[in-house]
Amino acid sequence: MRHSTRIAVGPVQFRIGSDWPEPITALEQLYASYPKDDARSADATVRLLAARPWRRWVRPSVHIGGDFVVPDALPLPLSMGLLAAEMGMNLQVALGWRRHMLLHASAVARDGRALIMSGESGSGKSTLAALLGEGDWRLMGDEFTLIEPEGGNALAFPRAVSLKNEAIAEVAARVDAARLGPLIASTPKGDIRHLIPRADAIADMHEPARPALLLFPRFGGNAAIEPMGEGETFVRLTEASTNYVALGEVGFAALTRLVRETPAFGVSYPDSATGIALVEQLWAETK
Amino acid sequence: MPEPTYRAAPPDALRVEPLGELTAIFDRRSMQTHLVVSPMPEILEAMGADDCDAVTLAERLAQHFDFDGADDVQPILAERLSELAAMGLVARA
Structure with missing residues (x-):
């Protein structure tokens, strides 16, 4: 992933990576006041992927990936990168969390x-x-x-x-x-x-x-x-x-x-x- | 035709938790949760360690419940036993 950030929400440490800077910038603004602990390993990984390499430049569209992938996850236009990140975070927690x-x-x-x-x-x-x-x-x-x-x-x-x-x-x-x-x-x-x-x-x-x-x-x-x-x-x-x-x-x-x-x-x-x-x-x- | 006989689940196989009108049963062997209503929990409790059929079960339950002379207790219990077997909570002996 070219761009990435870490966000801790409650007990879950997320690593979120993206092919574009925009969703990461938007997430970092939204989560600026959350405590950071970059040394902690990530519990869940979310990847916002370019549908195809060239799509990063032409009509960008975001696919959601990560530890768990739902095959029919919607590709969303880049303007909805923040929504894609949120859906990805929910998905990784919903499917992967076992401690609680x-x-x-x-x-x-x-x-x-x-x-x-x-x-x-x-x-x-x-x-x-x-x-x-x-x-x-x-x-x-x-x-x-x-x-x-x-x-x-x-x-x-x-x-x-x-x-x-x-x-x-x-x-x-x-x-x-x-x-x-x-x-x-x-x-x-x-x-x-x-x-x-x-x-x-x-x-x-x-x-x-x-x-x-x-x-x-x-x-x-x-x-x-x-x-x-x-x-x-x-x-x-x-x-x-x-x-x-x-x-x-x-x-x-x-x-x-x-x-x-x-x-x-x-x-x-x-x-x-x-x-x-x-x-x-x-x-x-x-x- | 003789009544089919059934065997209770091994001790510790089931975790039974009454929740008001329902009883939740967790089967440790299949990891499945079953939700049942009366008389299923009573039947499971009355099964005991030895094999039993609807006739024996009716006799055991009659010690604790008043069937008021009803003559359809056995066929009803036979049906419930076959349903419990389908859920995997009892087995055909």
Whole structure:
């Protein structure tokens, strides 16, 4: 790779290489305030490859490569190099990480206790976490939450938050423009703009938090809270975990424990303000 | 036709964790997670070390559960046993 950088997000050290300088420059700006430890070996490698050597000069387009490669990963135009890097980082963690149980879930923490939100794309888990992280919560991550198999604690993975479509304006109105990355318009996922987490979220990213509340948000519809039984929560979280099967009995033990010890609710909400109010209400009730 | 007999999984092969209305069973041999509902966990518990068929199983379960004179207990248990065998949680003896 002609250009490369290293980024540490939570416990994961990434090495990201690219045939072009632009995605690396953009990543280094976005992750400038993250602690650096270039001496540490990389846990995951992401490669942004030119489709063919000459394509580096003519209509550049980015392929995602790395330790794990998904055959149908989209080639993206160079203007979306940052998105390609983000997708590559997610892919390497989702497929390769074994030290913790990985949940496709956002999380925020308060007083050493974690609120974990799991849901499909569009459920609003990322936006809710970003907005809570601008209040008196510590953002742990908008995409992945790691669960320690031995102790059951949640670990943060506070990558730059990937804001999509309407969430961009909603969050941009509340934060310093210096914390926002460039607008990446019309990607396969719509418009995307990254938010650099608050300094405290980055400084405390190695601080574990005890899972205290599991929520399954659903954006749209009337405000509603529905308690979720242990069985349904277990099934949903096996679906939300990218490495449950690979972890074998360790994953089974970690997940049964998480489900038994953590109250879980489905939450529907028509707008972010209502969503945040419901979260605060449930948090107060589970204390 | 005689009732087919079944053998329980070896001790330590299964890790059984009740989760409210469901029971999660981790099979250490296949590394698979099975989610079952009643009466599957009760059947597995009643299997014991020796081979057993639906008749023996019905007798054992009757010691702990009130079947209230129902006459379809055996065929139902035979069906459940064959389902547990298909999941690999019990084996044909």
